[in-house]
Amino acid sequence: xxxxxxxQRSGAEGDVVISTRIRLARDLxxxxxxxxxxxxxxxxxxxQVFGAFPNDQPCAFERRRMSDVPARELLxxxxxxxISREFARDxxxxxxxxxxxxxxxxxxxxxxxxxxxxxxxxxxxDSAWQEATCWDDYLDTRLHFxxxxxxxxxxxxxxxxxxxxxxxxxxHLPALQEKGIIQQLSVTVSKLGLTIRGLYGExxxxxxxxxxxxxxxxxxxxxxxxxxxxxxxxxxxIREERSCxxxxxxxxxxxxxxxxxxxxxxxxxxxxxxxxxxxxxPVRMGVALGxxxxxxxxxxxxLLIDAGAGALMEAAGEELDAAQRDVRRAxxxxxxxx
Amino acid sequence: MLCDHCGKYAATTHVKKTVNGKTTELxxxxxxxxxxxxxxxxGFDLGDFWGSLFAEPAKRTQEDxxxxxxxGRSFREIADQGRxxxxxxxxxxxxxxxxxxxxxxxxxQHTGKVAAQADGTVKKERELQALRDKLNACIAEQDYExxxxxxxxxxxxxxxxxx
Numbered sequence: 001x002x003x004x005x006x007x008q009r010s011g012a013e014g015d016v017v018i019s020t021r022i023r024l025a026r027d028l029x030x031x032x033x034x035x036x037x038x039x040x041x042x043x044x045x046x047x048q049v050f051g052a053f054p055n056d057q058p059c060a061f062e063r064r065r066m067s068d069v070p071a072r073e074l075l076x077x078x079x080x081x082x083i084s085r086e087f088a089r090d091x092x093x094x095x096x097x098x099x100x101x102x103x104x105x106x107x108x109x110x111x112x113x114x115x116x117x118x119x120x121x122x123x124x125x126d127s128a129w130q131e132a133t134c135w136d137d138y139l140d141t142r143l144h145f146x147x148x149x150x151x152x153x154x155x156x157x158x159x160x161x162x163x164x165x166x167x168x169x170x171x172h173l174p175a176l177q178e179k180g181i182i183q184q185l186s187v188t189v190s191k192l193g194l195t196i197r198g199l200y201g202e203x204x205x206x207x208x209x210x211x212x213x214x215x216x217x218x219x220x221x222x223x224x225x226x227x228x229x230x231x232x233x234x235x236x237x238i239r240e241e242r243s244c245x246x247x248x249x250x251x252x253x254x255x256x257x258x259x260x261x262x263x264x265x266x267x268x269x270x271x272x273x274x275x276x277x278x279x280x281x282p283v284r285m286g287v288a289l290g291x292x293x294x295x296x297x298x299x300x301x302x303l304l305i306d307a308g309a310g311a312l313m314e315a316a317g318e319e320l321d322a323a324q325r326d327v328r329r330a331x332x333x334x335x336x337x338x
Numbered sequence: 339m340l341c342d343h344c345g346k347y348a349a350t351t352h353v354k355k356t357v358n359g360k361t362t363e364l365x366x367x368x369x370x371x372x373x374x375x376x377x378x379x380x381g382f383d384l385g386d387f388w389g390s391l392f393a394e395p396a397k398r399t400q401e402d403x404x405x406x407x408x409x410g411r412s413f414r415e416i417a418d419q420g421r422x423x424x425x426x427x428x429x430x431x432x433x434x435x436x437x438x439x440x441x442x443x444x445x446x447q448h449t450g451k452v453a454a455q456a457d458g459t460v461k462k463e464r465e466l467q468a469l470r471d472k473l474n475a476c477i478a479e480q481d482y483e484x485x486x487x488x489x490x491x492x493x494x495x496x497x498x499x500x501x
Contacts, residue, residue, distance in 0.1 A: 029455070032409050032424045035350050035368035039340070042348065090339045093348055133451065140454045146425030147455050150432070151439070152448030154425035158439055161428075163450035220445025 003100040007080065007305050010297035011122015015288035016238045018170040018210065018301060020124045021081065022132040025155045025164035026114040026139070029146040033156035034109050042093030042109050049095070049108045052142040061106070062098050066091035072319055075310025081119060083107055104135060112155050112164075114139070121301065123234065125167060125227050132165075133223070152219060162219030167227050169234050174209040174285045175244035176237070182211070185237070193217040194233055208277035208284075208304070213237070249289055258286035266337050271330040272322075276307050283337075295337055303336050341367035368419065406430045466495055 007019065027033060028048065031041060046065070053059045066074070066087070074088040082102060087094060087110045094109040107115040116139070118132040139145075146154040152162035160166075176182055186196045195216045198207065213234060215226040248254045261279040265271075271279075284300050286292045305311060312328050313320050320328065339349045347367035354363050405412050409423035413431045416422050428435060440446050452461045473488040 027425050029425055030408050033422065034348075035421065036347060036409070036423050038347060089352070090348065090350070092339055136451075137454075144455055145453045147453035148429060148448075149452070149456055150447060151428055152450055153453065154428050156421060158422075158435075159442055161439060162443065162448050165450070217443050217445075218450075219439065219443035220447055220449055222450045 005080075006101055006103045006119050006121050008298065008302045009121050010301050011120060011124055013123040013238055014121070014297045014301075016171055016173070016241050017123040017234070018121070018172055018304070019081070020120045020122065020128050021166075021168045021170070022118045022125070022128040023166045023168075024114075024116040024132055024136050024153075025112040025160045025166075026116065026136070026143075026153060027146045027155055028113045029144045029154075031113065034111060034113060035156065037093070037109075039093055045113050046093075046095045046108050048143060049097070049106070049114060049139075052139055053097070060099050060104070062100070064096045064098065066094040066096060072310055072313035076308065076314040077310070079308035079310050080305055082117075084110060084115075086110065104131060106135070111157060112160070114143075123169060123238075125169070125231055129167070129223065129227055159216075160218055162217075162221070163223050163226065165218060165223050165226060166214050167230050168212050168214030169230065171211050171213060171234070171237065171241070172209055172281070172284060173211055173237070173241050174281050175248055176241050177209045178248065179244055189213065189233060190216070192229065192233060193221075194230060207274070208281040210277075210281075210304075245285060245289060249291075254282075255291070258282045258291055262286070262292060262337065265333050267334070268330045270323075270326040271307075271333060272326055273307070273309060273329070276329060276333065280304065280307075299336060303333065306336075307332060339365055341365065341370050343367070343370035368421065404430065462495065462498070466492060469495070 011017070028045060031037070031045065034042070037045070050063055053061060053063070069091060074083070074091060077083045078085055078088050080102060082098065082105045083096060084107070087107055094107070096108065097106040098104070103119055105117050107117070116132055116135050118128045120128045148154055153164035155161055155164050173182065176185065182196070189196055193216050194213055196211050196213045198211065213230070215230050217226070261282045265276075265279050265283060280300065280303065283292065284297070287295060287297060287300060306315070307329050309325055312325050312332070316328065341347050341349045342365050344367060347369060349365035350368050351366045351371035352363070353366070354361060406423060406427045407430065408426035411423040411427060413434055416427055416431065422428060436446055452464075469488055469492050473485060473492065476485045476488060
C-alpha cells in the first residue's frame, strides 16, 4: 500500500488551518542564476544535487527529471503544492527530489538553483522548520551555497536575500470572507511584514475561501523571529475566524447554505472546479462546527486535492477535457460524501 | 524549451500577441526579453520592479567599466535587466545595490542562519554573544559556579582565532 501523504490528514487547528509550508531558496556559488543558465549548466546543477545523495546509500528521496513527467502529472503536482506553476510551465532542465509522503520536496532549477520545501498538515511551523533546516544543513555540507555574511543567502530575486525563507500557512477563512474583512486584514498584515494571497500563491485568486499567509521580509530578521511573528498573527486570525463562525452558526440562512451545498455535492452529475470549490467551503465549515457528522476534515482535505483537474487526469491515467473532468469530479465527490 | 530568439538559454518569458485575430506566441530567455524591453514592465512581482528601484542617476553616467568576474555583467546591465546574473554580482556591486536592497527589506544586515561556507567570523561572534548573554544572566542570579564555566568557554572561543 502506498504511504499516506501529508495532505490526507488534518492537523493542529485543522478547523481553520489546512497546511503549513517552509521554503528555503538556495543557489550555488559561481554559477549563473537559473534564468541565465545554458542547458549544460542546468544539467550540471541537477548532477550536483543528485550527487549529494549517494547511489549506494538508502535515500529518503525519489529523484525525478521533470522532462520525463507527463503534463497531467505536472498539473497534479502543482495542485498538491509540490511544485510551483512556473516550475511546471517549462520542465526542461529541471528536477525534483521528493519523499514518499510528499512532505519534503526539493525543486532544482526553479527561480533559484534549489528550493527546499517542507509541507505539513495543520498548523505546524516548528516541525516544518526543523525538517527544512535539517535538509538544508545536509546539502550545505555537500554543495557550495552562495552566501555572504552581510546579505545572507544570495538568491536570484533580491526579495529573498537573507534567510531565503518563506514560511506560509494555508487558512480556510470562510467566515472572515463572508464578513468582508479579508481586504482589511490584508492591509494590516502587510504592515507587519506579512502577505496574504490566494491558494496557489502569487497572483492567484482565493478559491473556496482558502488563503495563504506568509512572511515577506527575509533580510535582517532571523528564521525564528519570522516564524514567531507569523505564528502570533495566524493565532489571532484563527481566533477571529472562530468567533465569526460562532456568530454565523445560529443563522438559518447559514445553516441552509451549508446543507444546500452538501446536497448539491452529494447529488450533482457535473461539477466544475470552481463550483466544487465554492460548495466545499461552507460544507467544510459545517463539518468544523459539528453540524455535519458523516464526513470529517481528513476526508475533506484529501478531497480538496483529489478533485483537482490534474489529480483527476492522473487517477484516470489519461488526458481528459473539461467536460469529462466535470463528470469524474462529480462522481468522486458523490462517492466521498455519501 | 529554449529561447526563440537566441536558441541558447531556457525561455522564461512567454508572450502571446493577438493582432487582427491572429495569435502568435513568443518564448524568450530573460536576456533576450530584457533586450526587447519585455518582462521588466509587466507582472507585479516585487522583483520585477527591482530595475526601476535603482536610484543613482548621477552615477549612471559614469563609465561602466567594472564587470562581475563570474558572469561578466556590468552594473548597468543588471539594472536594465532588473536581475543580477549570478550570486557574485551581489558582491561585485554591493555598494551600488545596497540602497535598493534596503528599500525592499528595510534592513541590510543578515541575522539568520549562517552557511557552512561562510568564513566563520559571524558565526563565532554570535556564539560569543550568546555566551556573554548567558554569563550576564548567571551573574544576576549569583550562580558563580556556572559563571566560571562560561568565562572559560568565552576565553577559549576568543583565543581560537588568535592561535
